[in-house]
Amino acid sequence: MRQAAASGIPVALADLGDLVRIPSIAFPGFDPAEVRRSAEAVAALVTETGLFEEVRITDAAIPGTDERGMPAVLATRPARNGRPTILLYAHHDVQPVGDESLWESPPFEPTVRDGRLYGRGAADDKAGIMAHIAALRAVKEALGADLDLGVVLFFEGEEEAGSRSFAQFLADNADALRSDVIVVADSGNWDATTPALTVSLRGNARFTLKVRTLEHASHSGMFGGAVPDAMMATIRLLSTLWDDDGAVAVDGLLSRDADTPAYTEETLRDEAGLPEGVSPVGTGTILSRIWNKPSITVTGIDAPSVVNASNTLSPEITVVISTRVAPGQEAREAFDAVAAHLRAHAPFGAELEFLDVDCGNGFLVDTSGWAVAAARDALAAGYGVDPVDIGVGGSIPFIADLVREFPAAEILVTGVEDPHSRAHSPNESLHLDTFRRAVLAEALLLESLDARTADGA
Structure with missing residues (x-):
């Protein structure tokens, strides 16, 4: 199995490069034909394995819409x-590239530098797809095509855009998707050489907030000092969300009490790109702040730009607020707490409007199951290092849908990313040695499951 996994890496990376070249961005405003082209390319790779009775490209309705x-x-x-x-789950859609001038090489031209493959989707999550396919190819080469193990592949096309049809897709295809074990390859590892099993994820409550104080714009010289403009109100209001340490200061947002591994401020600065002189925020251990406590980030703002600045009192400001919710708290409950806080602290009687509320629950893994033990063994054998159980500060809300639809399945959250992959950011990349180890680990897991009966014998 080791030889089969290793020998397949060059072809797998070439296939990954071909997928990276497809700008499969599922966000509104981008060409959906590219997402379709990506799905067709992935389906062709799956078909070529010769392991599946049926391979199809399909979609589902988005509830509440046409x-x-x-x-x-x-x-x-x-x-x-x-x-x-x-x-085996992964997704073939990718994030937009952002400011292309920040990329050191073209985002949709896969480029190898210093042991890493750069490109949008090179890590998140086309590498997850290719890890699954490469592991299956290795299993076929080592064991033959006549496997007893049941295998389902679900490669989504809209994860980065919110998985709006995910729940309906599960309902429409419940019989085909029903499994004993679900591997979600959309997370990361402790570092480039140490594998990890993600055992907790924060939830997310994201919404748009409009702050209004005036019926129309007015001259800042004529009325400034007596009339509150929306920018002043917004700045004052947003500042109440955090205390002086930068920790969230919203009643009703909960924290989870759990131990975290040692993790230094030096490591944080290296992995997050935090310059010397800029202090971390929050209290408690660094990983408890990221894994087990809430955070609030203003991710977007509509306001007069610097280029278009004029001596005007702004009547309305719009912001997007992303609240990361501690594992164990319902995301809707967290949103209600943040909304209540904002209403209670709105300065000068500012009018608030909440729009586009999107809530996704966090996830806590039951680590006592047989599949978790099998995954740990496979990761240790594939990487040559014992895996670490980690939490992740990010969110994968659709996992709650998987838990609801398939309550008996054990869900394993893994991935091929390392802390320097820069998913969602310019210069996203895949550490090539991590990819090799991940493919071997998954191949070994599939081999062990092919030798196991569903009742554990």
């Missing part, structure tokens, strides 16, 4: 002789 979601790839191979079924 729209349909972006195309996903669904492939199925039924289990035989009492073997379990494993579902």
Whole structure:
């Protein structure tokens, strides 16, 4: 198995490069034909394995709209002789590139530098797709195509855009997707050489807030000093969300009490790009702030630009607020707490309007299951280092949908990223040695499951 996994890496990386060249951005305003082209390319790679009875490109309705979601790839191979079924998930859509001038090489031209493959989607999450496919290729080469293990592939096409049709997709395809084990390859590792199993994820409550104080814009010289403009009100209001340490200061947002591994401020500065002289925010251990406590970030603002600045009192300011919710707290409960805080602290009687509320719950893994033990063994064998159980400050809200739809399945959250992958950011990259180890670990996991009956014998 080790030889088969290693020998397949060059082809897998070439295939990954081909996928990176497709700008499969599922956000509104981008060409959906590119997402379709990406799905077709992925489906072709899956078909070429020769392991699946059915491979199809499909989508689902977006509830409450007349729209349909972006195309996903669904492939199925039924289990035989009492073997379990494993579902392998990843997504083929990617984030927009942002400011292209910040990229050191073109975002959709895969480029290798210093042991890393650079490009949008090179890590998040086309590498997850190729890790699954490369592991399956290795299993076929080492064990032959006549496996007893049941395998389902679900490669989504709109994860970065909010997975709006995800729940409906699960409902529409529940029989095809039903599995004993689900591997979500959309997380990261402790570092480039140490694997990790993600055992907790924060939830997210994201919304748009409009702050209004005037019926129309007015001259700042004629009325400034007596009339509150929306920018002043917004700045004053947003500042109440944090205390002097930068920790969240909203009643009703909870924290989770859990131990965290040692992690230094020096490591934080290295991994996050935090310059000397800029202090970390919050209280408690650094990882508790990231994994187990809430955070609030203003991710966007509509206001007069510097270029268009004039001596005017702004009547209305719009911001987007992202609240990361501690594992164990319902995201809607967290949103209600933040909304109540903002209403209670609105200065000068400013009018507030809440729009586009999007809530996704966090996730806590039951680590006592047999699949978790099998995954840990495979990661240790594949990387040569024992895995670390980690929390992740980010959110994968659709996992709550998986838990609801398939309550009996064990869900394993893994990934091929390392702390320097810069997912969602300019110069996103994949550490090539991490990818090699991840492919081997997954191949070993599939091999162990092919030798196991569903009842554990």
